[in-house]
Amino acid sequence: MQLDPTGNVTDTPGFRAGATYAGIKTYGEGKLDLGVLAADFPCVVAGTFTKNRFRSAAVTINVEHLANGKARAVIVNSGCANSSTGDRGLDDAREMARLTGERFGFAPEEVLVGSTGVIGRFLPMDKIAAGVAAIDLDTGGGDAFSRAITTTDTRTKHGSVRFGPYVIAGCCKGAAMIHPNMATMLAYLTTDAPVDREFLQSELREAVDRSFNLVAIDTDTSPSDTVLVFARDPEGRPDAINADSPLAGEFREALRLMTAHLCREIARDGEGSTRMIEATVRGAASDGDARLLARLLTTSYLLKSAVHGADPNWGRISAIIGRSEVVFQEEDVTIDLCGTRVFERSLPTGFDEGAVSAAMKSDEVPIVVDLGAGIATATAWGCDLTPEYVHLNADYTT
Amino acid sequence: MQLDPTGNVTDTPGFRAGATYAGIKTYGEGKLDLGVLAADFPCVVAGTFTKNRFRSAAVTINVEHLANGKARAVIVNSGCANSSTGDRGLDDAREMARLTGERFGFAPEEVLVGSTGVIGRFLPMDKIAAGVAAIDLDTGGGDAFSRAITTTDTRTKHGSVRFGPYVIAGCCKGAAMIHPNMATMLAYLTTDAPVDREFLQSELREAVDRSFNLVAIDTDTSPSDTVLVFARDPEGRPDAINADSPLAGEFREALRLMTAHLCREIARDGEGSTRMIEATVRGAASDGDARLLARLLTTSYLLKSAVHGADPNWGRISAIIGRSEVVFQEEDVTIDLCGTRVFERSLPTGFDEGAVSAAMKSDEVPIVVDLGAGIATATAWGCDLTPEYVHLNADYTT
Numbered sequence: 161m162q163l164d165p166t167g168n169v170t171d172t173p174g175f176r177a178g179a180t181y182a183g184i185k186t187y188g189e190g191k192l193d194l195g196v197l198a199a200d201f202p203c204v205v206a207g208t209f210t211k212n213r214f215r216s217a218a219v220t221i222n223v224e225h226l227a228n229g230k231a232r233a234v235i236v237n238s239g240c241a242n243s244s245t246g247d248r249g250l251d252d253a254r255e256m257a258r259l260t261g262e263r264f265g266f267a268p269e270e271v272l273v274g275s276t277g278v279i280g281r282f283l284p285m286d287k288i289a290a291g292v293a294a295i296d297l298d299t300g301g302g303d304a305f306s307r308a309i310t311t312t313d314t315r316t317k318h319g320s321v322r323f324g325p326y327v328i329a330g331c332c333k334g335a336a337m338i339h340p341n342m343a344t345m346l347a348y349l350t351t352d353a354p355v356d357r358e359f360l361q362s363e364l365r366e367a368v369d370r371s372f373n374l375v376a377i378d379t380d381t382s383p384s385d386t387v388l389v390f391a392r393d394p395e396g397r398p399d400a401i402n403a404d405s406p407l408a409g410e411f412r413e414a415l416r417l418m419t420a421h422l423c424r425e426i427a428r429d430g431e432g433s434t435r436m437i438e439a440t441v442r443g444a445a446s447d448g449d450a451r452l453l454a455r456l457l458t459t460s461y462l463l464k465s466a467v468h469g470a471d472p473n474w475g476r477i478s479a480i481i482g483r484s485e486v487v488f489q490e491e492d493v494t495i496d497l498c499g500t501r502v503f504e505r506s507l508p509t510g511f512d513e514g515a516v517s518a519a520m521k522s523d524e525v526p527i528v529v530d531l532g533a534g535i536a537t538a539t540a541w542g543c544d545l546t547p548e549y550v551h552l553n554a555d556y557t558t
Numbered sequence: 559m560q561l562d563p564t565g566n567v568t569d570t571p572g573f574r575a576g577a578t579y580a581g582i583k584t585y586g587e588g589k590l591d592l593g594v595l596a597a598d599f600p601c602v603v604a605g606t607f608t609k610n611r612f613r614s615a616a617v618t619i620n621v622e623h624l625a626n627g628k629a630r631a632v633i634v635n636s637g638c639a640n641s642s643t644g645d646r647g648l649d650d651a652r653e654m655a656r657l658t659g660e661r662f663g664f665a666p667e668e669v670l671v672g673s674t675g676v677i678g679r680f681l682p683m684d685k686i687a688a689g690v691a692a693i694d695l696d697t698g699g700g701d702a703f704s705r706a707i708t709t710t711d712t713r714t715k716h717g718s719v720r721f722g723p724y725v726i727a728g729c730c731k732g733a734a735m736i737h738p739n740m741a742t743m744l745a746y747l748t749t750d751a752p753v754d755r756e757f758l759q760s761e762l763r764e765a766v767d768r769s770f771n772l773v774a775i776d777t778d779t780s781p782s783d784t785v786l787v788f789a790r791d792p793e794g795r796p797d798a799i800n801a802d803s804p805l806a807g808e809f810r811e812a813l814r815l816m817t818a819h820l821c822r823e824i825a826r827d828g829e830g831s832t833r834m835i836e837a838t839v840r841g842a843a844s845d846g847d848a849r850l851l852a853r854l855l856t857t858s859y860l861l862k863s864a865v866h867g868a869d870p871n872w873g874r875i876s877a878i879i880g881r882s883e884v885v886f887q888e889e890d891v892t893i894d895l896c897g898t899r900v901f902e903r904s905l906p907t908g909f910d911e912g913a914v915s916a917a918m919k920s921d922e923v924p925i926v927v928d929l930g931a932g933i934a935t936a937t938a939w940g941c942d943l944t945p946e947y948v949h950l951n952a953d954y955t956t
Contacts, residue, residue: 214880214888244876246904279873280906383877461859461943462951469952475677478642479781482612490612506644508678545859547945553860554867 161410163417167320168302172327172350174200174392177301179308182291184284185239185277194291195308197301197348198233198264202393205231205272206361208368210385216243217253218273219386225257225269229357234348234388235260236274236309237288238333243383244280252283259292274346276333276384277311306331309346312552317425323414324407326353330389332422335431347372347387347422353411354394356402363415364389371419374451374540375427376458389415427541428523432548436524437467440539443530449486450538456480457527458542468544470520472513474502481529492532498525559808561815565718566700570725570748572598572790575699577706580689582682583637583675592689593706595699595746596631596662600791603629603670604759606766608783614641615651616671617784623655623667627755632746632786633658634672634707635686636731641781642678650681657690672744674731674782675709704729707744710950715823721812722805724751728787730820733829745770745785745820751809752792754800761813762787769817772849772938773825774856787813825939826921830946834922835865838937841928847884848936854878855925856940866942868918870911872900879927890930896923 170177179195205226209219225231235256242249257271275283306316312335320329332347368387394400401407427436439457444450457463460480466473477495481488495503498519502511525544568575577593603624607617623629633654640647655669673681704714710733718727730745766785792798799805825834837855842848855861858878864871875893879886893901896917900909923942 212877212880213886214876241873244873244901244904244906278871279877280901383880461947465948465951468948471953473676475639475642478612479610479677482610482781488611503642503678506642508642545948547948549859550863550866550943550945550948553863555869 161321161323161413161417163421164320165421167329168306168318169197169329169331169348169350170299170302170305171320172329173352175350175390176200176297176299177305178295178297179301179304180291180294182237182287184237184287192304192308193238194235194288194295195305196233196235196260196264196295196297197305197350198297199350199390202230202395203232203390204229204355204357204360204393205388205390206357206364207386207388208364210383212383212385214244214383216241216275216384217245217249218242218275218384220250221253221257222272222386225272230270230393231272231390232266232270233260233264234272234274235292236276236346237283238309238311239277240275240281240283241277241279241384242275242283245282248282252285255285256283256288259289263292263295264297272388274309274384274386276309276346279383302329302331309333311335312431314429317422317429319418319421321414321417323410326351328353328414328418330418330422332426334426335429346384349387349389349418351389351391353391353407354397354400355391355411356394356400359402359408360389360391363412367415367419370416371423374454374538375423376455376540376542424541427543430543431552432546433543434546435467435522435544437464437527437542437544438524438539439527439542440537441529441531442537443532443534444536444538445487445531445534447536447538449531450536451540453481453484453486453529454538454540456484457529458540461545464542464545467520467525468546470517472497472502472516472520477527477529478503486531487533488531489533494530494532496528559719559721559811559815561819562718563819565727566704566716567595567727567729567746567748568697568700568703569718570727571750573748573788574598574695574697575703576693576695577699577702578689578692580635580685582635582685590702590706591636592633592686592693593703594631594633594658594662594690594693594695595703595748596695597748597788600628600793601630601788602627602753602755602758602791603786603788604755604762605784605786606762608781610781610783612642612781614639614673614782615643615647616640616673616782618648619651619655620670620784623670628668628791629670629788630664630668631658631662632670632672633690634674634744635681636707636709637675638673638679638681639675639677639782640673640681643680646680650683653683654681654686657687661690661693662695670786672707672782672784674707674744677781700727700729707731709733710829712827715820715827717816717819719812719815721808724749726751726812726816728816728820730824732824733827744782747785747787747816749787749789751789751805752795752798753789753809754792754798757800757806758787758789761810765813765817768814769821772852772936773821774853774938774940822939825941828941829950830944831941832944833865833920833942835862835925835940835942836922836937837925837940838935839927839929840935841930841932842934842936843885843929843932845934845936847929848934849938851879851882851884851927852936852938854882855927856938859943862940862943865918865923866944868915870895870900870914870918875925875927876901884929885931886929887931892928892930894926
């Protein structure tokens with residue numbers, strides 16, 4: 161089974177999309193900022209949403225509209241998160257769904273909503289209404305849709321996987337405020353496979369836990385974090401995919417390939433970043449320890465700065481292990497940086513700093529910590545911290 | 559009671575200090591990098607040390623030497639943390655104490671040790687030995703001592719407070735890897751007051767909890783974090799200060815003034831920083847909630863970047879509250895930025911963004927969050943995130 165990084169959401173048969181520039185994003189004039197993705201057939205939809213208690217209006221509306229587990233379309237704008245906007249924000253999100261349903265022939269509650277951008281500003285509803293009217297859906301519209309959902313992303317993130325007779329495809333956005341807990345920024349997946357909704361939801365949770373929940377650009381979670389997967393409604397079909405189906409394993413593998421690909425794409429495109437950090441923890445006493453430490457290794461200001469400078473300053477890695485509260489004995493810990501053992505038996509190994517620094521000057525910096533305390537393992541993804549990250553976030557609203 | 563920001567450790571009668579350039583710091587050639595602080599009389603010493611499980615050799619030796627709660631001097635080098643250096647590191651730290659005791663007439667175990675700088679390198683013991691031999695102690699040596707303990711600090715941090723007939727004075731260092739848990743980088747306090755050791759230790763814990771444990775430059779704790787307070791040994795003195803003494807309250811106030819001053823000085827001098835963030839949480843349901851949220855407000859990449867750009871992007875504050883897991887109802891929360899109410903009753907207040915941005919362009923940016931959930935309060939200190947922080951930490955060892 162292979163992932164096609166050129167694939168996108170409308171490569172799944174039965175899905176169409178379209179986008180327009182509605183004038184919501186004030187930066188990057190002319191870019192697309194409003195997109196719609198819709199299915200030609202009834203769908204079951206599984207979703208995971210932000211755990212941030214300041215939920216955006218879109219997240220609240222999506223939870224309402226998914227009460228029966230079904231939907232047909234999603235409309236997403238960038239440039240305004242419609243978050244911390246009170247009742248007016250909820251009304252605006254509902255109106256976005258209604259306008260979209262009216263234009264494309266769905267009931268309002270069959271339409272889901274996404275909004276990403278500045279927090280605490282109201283949606284320009286006149287522009288949204290004009291934008292919805294201007295959108296046409298097309299089987300080649302996936303690329304436009306994935307462009308419309310971006311904010312400070314420098315590129316779109318998408319892919320597709322074929323499994324059995326089916327396709328699963330997805331796209332996502334996110335370049336900062338990325339430290340998801342149960343879900344990340346905005347990610348949309350489509351599949352033409354008829355998948356049992358309970359199975360779809362439980363598999364999505366597992367896949368998100370191994371992918372989006374282990375990616376970090378900074379330590380800020382967003383009120384908008386959302387992952388949705390649309391699958392053909394399996395109602396009445398004997399070939400519906402559930403835990404007992406012959407295709408269950410292939411579907412699981414395809415879904416995990418897709419979500420892992422999308423979250424690596426997010427890490428590669430972290431705001432201002434020049435290289436990705438892939439932190440692997442082995443020999444942990446528990447899954448929780450492995451996941452916790454892997455995340456800490458991708459979120460330290462000092463380590464992210466050192467990676468930016470290709471500085472093999474592994475003392476920052478040991479300092480993170482030391483403060484992590486995971487189970488270990490110092491003498492059992494080993495640290496590998498770009499494939500070179502730098503710390504072992506409580507001592508620096510006396511490695512060639514110039515050689516490791518040269519190895520760090522690439523697109524990916526692998527860090528492997530073996531705690532020697534058990535058999536659990538986890539991998540998390542992040543990126544270097546750069547002056548550009550600060551510049552980008554020092555004057556985002558003004 | 560007033561703090562004198564020009565005061566230093568040797569302003570306390572009975573304390574002398576001295577420093578030299580031993581050649582340990584490879585950057586800033588000619589700066590002082592080895593200092594000794596000593597008392598003319600027997601002292602009791604209270605200390606708090608890092609919770610990082612990769613403890614530096616100095617921390618381990620200090621715990622050993624403080625088994626009886628007494629000491630006479632401390633020797634500190636900058637430029638090398640002597641951490642993750644195994645048994646050889648412990649031997650080196652013991653030798654530093656022995657050399658210092660020999661030179662100034664103390665038993666080895668009456669001397670404490672501090673080392674700060676790069677992790678994972680061995681101390682150049684020949685340079686330390688030559689340095690100790692070159693140091694002379696003087697009642698005006700506090701300034702030299704406080705210079706010798708700095709690394710990337712741009713200035714020294716020190717002060718003194720008079721209470722009753724006594725003085726308490728202190729100095730500290732720290733500009734990065736600052737996110738202490740129970741103690742911070744290196745801080746040394748002196749007092750000529752005869753203080754009961756149990757009382758001294760419990761008061762120090764309280765004071766550190768309200769000061770150093772609420773300051774953050776980044777989220778990295780150091781293996782070297784240490785706060786020590788030297789007080790005149792009260793043995794056999796009827797005027798020893800303990801919890802029941804008339805002077806207990808004044809001593810407590812003086813100690814808290816000193817520690818709060820030193821930690822604000824650290825926040826002001828955060829690596830690369832241009833302004834301090836003072837985050838106050840009110841109306842919290844518990845002290846734990848207040849402290850947790852205050853710390854989160856000083857450690858967010860996004861909020862620290864926004865403060866650098868004087869961007870009144872309060873949505874980043876609400877996003878932090880939302881992910882903090884403290885008790886609150888959204889409609890009860892208010893946010894004040896530089897004295898202006900920006901969020902109330904679940905809605906932005908429609909404040910003047912230009913005016914608040916102008917107010918943020920000062921040395922101190924106060925953020926006040928009222929959770930409306932109780933009566934607990936806490937204040938934490940941090941600084942803005944700047945491109946210079948990244949530059950400074952991108953090539954620290956190479």
